[in-house]
Amino acid sequence: MSPAPASGPDIAINVEGLSKSFGGREVVHDLSMQVKRGSIYGFLGPNGSGKTTTIRMLCGLLTPDAGEGTCLGYDIRRDADKIKRLVGYMTQRFSLYQDLSVRENLEFVARLYGLRDARGAAREMIQRIGLNGREEQLAGELSGGWKQRLALGACTLPNPQLLLLDEPTAGVDPKARRDFWNEIHALAAEGLTVLVSTHYMDEAERCHEIAYIAYGHLLAHGTVDEVIAKSALSTWTVSGDDLNGLAAELAGKPGIDMVAPFGTSLHVSGRDKPALEATIAPYRNTRGWQWQDSEPSLEDVFIDLMTRSKDNFQ
Amino acid sequence: MSAIETTNQDRGGSEPAFGFWRRSYAMLVKEFIQLRRDRVSFAMIVMIPVMQLLLFGYAINTTPRHLPTAVLIQEDSDLARSVLKALENTSYFRFTREVHSVAEFDDLLQSGKVLFGVEIPRGFERAVRRGDKPALLVAADATDPVAAGSALGSLGMVVQTALAHDLHIGDPPELPFEIRAHARYNPAAESRLNIVPGLVGTILTMTMLIFTALSVTREIERGTMESLLSMPIRPVEVMFGKIIPYVIVGFIQATLIVGIGVLLFGVPILGSVALLAVLTTLFITTNLSIGYTFSTIVQNQLQAMQMSMMFFLPSILLSGFMFPFAGMPVWAQYLGEGLPLTHYIRIVRAIMLKGAAPSNLQYDTIALIALMLLAMTIAVTRFRRTLD
Numbered sequence: 001m002s003p004a005p006a007s008g009p010d011i012a013i014n015v016e017g018l019s020k021s022f023g024g025r026e027v028v029h030d031l032s033m034q035v036k037r038g039s040i041y042g043f044l045g046p047n048g049s050g051k052t053t054t055i056r057m058l059c060g061l062l063t064p065d066a067g068e069g070t071c072l073g074y075d076i077r078r079d080a081d082k083i084k085r086l087v088g089y090m091t092q093r094f095s096l097y098q099d100l101s102v103r104e105n106l107e108f109v110a111r112l113y114g115l116r117d118a119r120g121a122a123r124e125m126i127q128r129i130g131l132n133g134r135e136e137q138l139a140g141e142l143s144g145g146w147k148q149r150l151a152l153g154a155c156t157l158p159n160p161q162l163l164l165l166d167e168p169t170a171g172v173d174p175k176a177r178r179d180f181w182n183e184i185h186a187l188a189a190e191g192l193t194v195l196v197s198t199h200y201m202d203e204a205e206r207c208h209e210i211a212y213i214a215y216g217h218l219l220a221h222g223t224v225d226e227v228i229a230k231s232a233l234s235t236w237t238v239s240g241d242d243l244n245g246l247a248a249e250l251a252g253k254p255g256i257d258m259v260a261p262f263g264t265s266l267h268v269s270g271r272d273k274p275a276l277e278a279t280i281a282p283y284r285n286t287r288g289w290q291w292q293d294s295e296p297s298l299e300d301v302f303i304d305l306m307t308r309s310k311d312n313f314q
Numbered sequence: 315m316s317a318i319e320t321t322n323q324d325r326g327g328s329e330p331a332f333g334f335w336r337r338s339y340a341m342l343v344k345e346f347i348q349l350r351r352d353r354v355s356f357a358m359i360v361m362i363p364v365m366q367l368l369l370f371g372y373a374i375n376t377t378p379r380h381l382p383t384a385v386l387i388q389e390d391s392d393l394a395r396s397v398l399k400a401l402e403n404t405s406y407f408r409f410t411r412e413v414h415s416v417a418e419f420d421d422l423l424q425s426g427k428v429l430f431g432v433e434i435p436r437g438f439e440r441a442v443r444r445g446d447k448p449a450l451l452v453a454a455d456a457t458d459p460v461a462a463g464s465a466l467g468s469l470g471m472v473v474q475t476a477l478a479h480d481l482h483i484g485d486p487p488e489l490p491f492e493i494r495a496h497a498r499y500n501p502a503a504e505s506r507l508n509i510v511p512g513l514v515g516t517i518l519t520m521t522m523l524i525f526t527a528l529s530v531t532r533e534i535e536r537g538t539m540e541s542l543l544s545m546p547i548r549p550v551e552v553m554f555g556k557i558i559p560y561v562i563v564g565f566i567q568a569t570l571i572v573g574i575g576v577l578l579f580g581v582p583i584l585g586s587v588a589l590l591a592v593l594t595t596l597f598i599t600t601n602l603s604i605g606y607t608f609s610t611i612v613q614n615q616l617q618a619m620q621m622s623m624m625f626f627l628p629s630i631l632l633s634g635f636m637f638p639f640a641g642m643p644v645w646a647q648y649l650g651e652g653l654p655l656t657h658y659i660r661i662v663r664a665i666m667l668k669g670a671a672p673s674n675l676q677y678d679t680i681a682l683i684a685l686m687l688l689a690m691t692i693a694v695t696r697f698r699r700t701l702d
Contacts, residue, residue: 084546091537094537096541113546
């Protein structure tokens, strides 16, 4: 591949200071990120945080207002055509042709990318994604899970080096989600780089690295453990009766930044550990509650980041 | 909306008073908001009626005057000039070309550049003086009976009176020569001979335009555009991929229409069928390109339909299909020259009814190619490669 990638052969995405506004509203602000080749990079953040916009800028569907960078060694501004050949983009909303069959959709993609044996490639992909027997079914008639498999099949068909998956598992059942992630890991093992946006915490934990973005700002990145460690959040887990009452009492007290129920327990978190401990001290040995000093979960960290970013940017 | 409902108004889940009207009102407010947001549709609501009415109100004229006429002068005499002046004074004829050979004369009529030809024979003045009553030939392109009809009709009393007046002949006028009108190509003035070839073009304009006018907006509305744009395909490739299938569809349609025209309506094909096929394919492609261009300009399918209508109406009315082209004011003729149907109608009438050869049709063929390339260029530059 020429020209020689400026950011080294082991970096798939290297962007610096990306910004994008729509109608005067800045959707992505000064975003920089690096994604290693062969890794699965999770892209997390609330709705409207700029995840889709960032992904679209990476594959040339949107032109950044500011910032620059490379995708697979190619300039994202100048070489969009070259990038498109090497990137598979799976859109958030199903965007294959509903009125074409599974086979016809795949053959269309194969021909667009100029694969020599489009029919053969489509047939192989149908086997790989387990859609055999449904080749002639119209894409629009498939269930959510099958549609998602077909979409993944279509964007991996031209043997891309990078997959950009925009909330690929939204609205898909847990079994299909697990299968999907196994497939993603298999693809990454073959050397593919995967950037995947998601809302699900369990999916975030399946990524090699994650980035958290809110209101267009990249707030944290690294491995899951690094992100949790960097959060400096202390969390106590409480179990017992009347947790709702406790939650109501604690909310808003000094040192308490977040109270969130998790099934039969309650997570009480704060960034100022001494203040947090001072506040919870009177509750520690009352009404049969069991308090346990625990690690914050990824979700705790994200909710905290989100709350803080709201204060900062809104 | 009974009394019971009114009393139940405050209770949760009960039907509010005037439910029917409230819900209709809610729907109505929503529709108005959406209509207001759709700027193009909103503009069309005003534009279509006002523009089309003004355009056609002023442009259409079913008793056309000042029709382009060629004159073949084989003799330059005072009498000949007086006769021509008298013909022009009837306001039906306007001498636009002066030719000196029969071949040129025929060519002008065949290519449709003039609707009439007046031939002053050699030795005209002398024959008149001798009292031989020589014949003055007025040849008319009668493919469009409406356009030629009133002028041909005037050759009777109107022209004779004018001539008698100009030539100072007594009343009642008795001309010292004979005016021989010759309606070429459609001597029986059968309007179906004129309408059927015109319909080939009109039907093709309507169907072809709609096929491609919806093509890009459909991809956008169904969300498939995002996927398509993320793949390595260029705007020109998208355009050709979307146009070519319909060229075949259009060709089948054209074959059907022409076939029915020949078999059921007895319209002849005097010229070359191959030439007709080639130029019809060109016309189909031009219309598809224009429809495709609309598709890259509008935002949704409704706008695409409206824009196609905006284009289709003038095509019918200003192309010479329904009303004589030569009868329109000059500005309307310029507008008409910008419509592919105008050129195709000349081509199809010339080939089917006049047996025209390629050399007669150069101008209209080039005009069609130019319009097609213009539309394609606009489409390719307008096609948005990003979602910005």
